[in-house]
Amino acid sequence: MTGSALDDALALHGLQVAGAFQISADDALPRKDGSLILISPAEPAFWPIFTATTEYHDGQSDPMDRWSRRIGDALAQDFGALALYPFGGAPFLPFYTWALRSGRAWASPIGFLVHDTGGLFISYRMALLVPWVASPSTSPRPCDSCTDQPCANACPVGAFAGGYDVTACKDHLRSPAGQDCMTQGCAARRTCPVGQGTRLPTHAAFHMRSFL
Template sequence: MTGYVDIAASAAGAGLDIFGGFHPEPGDGAPDGTGTLLLLGPREPGFWAIVTAAPEWRDGAADPLDRWSVRVVGRLARDIGGHALFPFGGPPWHPFYPWAVRSGRAFASPVTLLVHDTAGLMVSYRGAIALPGRIDLPAPPGASPCESCAGRPCLAACPPRALTARGYDLPACHAFLDTAPGADCLSAGCLVRRACPVSQAYGRLPEQSAHHMRLFHR
């Protein structure tokens, strides 16, 4: 069976990183017969240039990023004898949040969003690959990056206080985005996600964040 290093290299060639993996147990919600589950996210810097040059982005049809993910993750999965899973297009809906936490590389942040050890609060998952056999996986970091973040700037970054330790006030977020000060979030991405020191080192372009914000706040 193809090993982790080879899979990571193939994913990198497609603009993706392995954002974590684990060996599922009963109750994890993985498909029956899964020996290893790998989570895939954007490889930065460079992801957005790859996606926006792809045929899905140029054909004018809806959901270009999701369609790109289906094609690219699906091909990666087939090449290594696995099965592609996605956080969209359900039902069935796959439990990506618990899977991310299960991998040991993503954690609940002080503002309740997932925070990843390399992507910070900019973490997103384009898909997962379920493999029938067990492959050796790198040891996860074991601790959330928030534990060593002295200032925790995410807690004070949201002007309408829509994202706090109490959770997410969705109406307050949308209401703020309708105001002039909210234009910064719409054009460059959520201020809370951008405040995370790990996010700032990740290399995600404002254009990508703006794309997601347009879909979120139609």
């Protein structure tokens, strides 16, 4: 099995490779060589594929996490890999740090990750620890050429004034004025020109409900 076979297998589920890097012996991982491949939704194709699955319709909790685990475990078996997930409770696996190591995501002015194609809407459904060698990318950080940096001032309650004020954000989301963020997705994330418009409002609203 190879990287391109993995691309094909991911596409069937509306997923894509969002970054990769070679692991080192110092990483606290169950293998000491190979690569970590970060996997994200391929938007907007992902949403209609996910909403056609059993997990989305069965009425049980955490449908996207349960779906991710089912797909990730099957991919791991097919590709001789180990599947790792960003959810499941503390201690969390360091996906933010792994994203930085991929060379395709960076810390934005508001602290969230910004990705070379997904922008501020980047999210990872899983990582696959594979036996083959993958190199990090060398894309430029988009914020360095983004003169206005609109994300920095777009939050209506200034939740990014110093770190991320989760309480201020959630208080706003519960108010009538917060329905814009609740139904369209985080206003600050939406200002990023990178990948703008690829997150469908119904997909964004699903995550906002689960966040709140």
